[in-house]
Amino acid sequence: MDIIHVQHPLSSIYSAEAEPCVLALGFFDGVHLGHQELINLAKRIAKQQDLKLAVMTFFPHPKQIIGNDQTPQTYITPLGQKAKLMQDLGVETLIVVNFDSAFALLSPSDFIEDYLCGFKGKHAVAGFDFRYGH
Numbered sequence: 001m002d003i004i005h006v007q008h009p010l011s012s013i014y015s016a017e018a019e020p021c022v023l024a025l026g027f028f029d030g031v032h033l034g035h036q037e038l039i040n041l042a043k044r045i046a047k048q049q050d051l052k053l054a055v056m057t058f059f060p061h062p063k064q065i066i067g068n069d070q071t072p073q074t075y076i077t078p079l080g081q082k083a084k085l086m087q088d089l090g091v092e093t094l095i096v097v098n099f100d101s102a103f104a105l106l107s108p109s110d111f112i113e114d115y116l117c118g119f120k121g122k123h124a125v126a127g128f129d130f131r132y133g134h
Contacts, residue, residue: 001087003094008103015118021052021093023121025130028057030076031085034127039089042125051122054093055086056115066104095119108133 006014024042028035039055046053061073077085079096086094097103097115106114111133116124126132 001083001091001094003083003096005096005098007098008100008106010114010118015120018118018120019052020120020122021054022046022049022123022125023095023116023119024053024055024091025124025126026055026057027061028055028077028082028086029061031082031089036089038125038127039086039091042123043090045123045125049122052092053090054095054119054121055091056095056097056119057082058097058099060099062099062104065099065101104134106133 004014022042022045024039026035026038028039039053042055043053045051059079061075064073083094108131115121
C-alpha cells in the first residue's frame with residue numbers, strides 16, 4: 001500500500017502521478033465495523049469499475065483545528081496502526097491530509113476540485129457526517 005502525506009495547498013505532482021480511483025473519505029478513528037463497511041463499499045465499486053481503491057484521511061483530528069477543544073487529542077487508532085488496518089482491508093493508496101487552519105477554510109468546490117479531482121477520484125464514498133470543505 002502506498003501512503004501519501006499531503007499538505008495544503010496540494011502540489012500538482014500528486015495529480016500528475018495519481019491513478020483513477022474510488023476514494024473513501026473520513027477520519028476513520030478506530031476503523032470500526034461502520035468504517036469497514038464504508039471502505040468495503042468503496043472497494044466493491046472500485047472492483048466493478050476497474051479502479052484503484054484509495055482512502056483519504058486527515059491528521060490531526062479536525063476537531064483539534066476547528067473546535068474549541070485545545071486538549072491533546074487521544075486516538076483509538078494511532079496513524080501507523082490505522083495504516084496497517086487499511087492495508088489489511090485492501091486499500092491500495094492511503095492519503096493522509098494534514099488538517100490545518102488553511103485546509104479547514106477550503107470551500108466545498110475547492111475541496112472537490114483540488115483533492116477529489118486532484119487525486120483522480122471517479123467516485124467518492126463517505127459517511128453521513130462527512131463535510132466536503134468549510
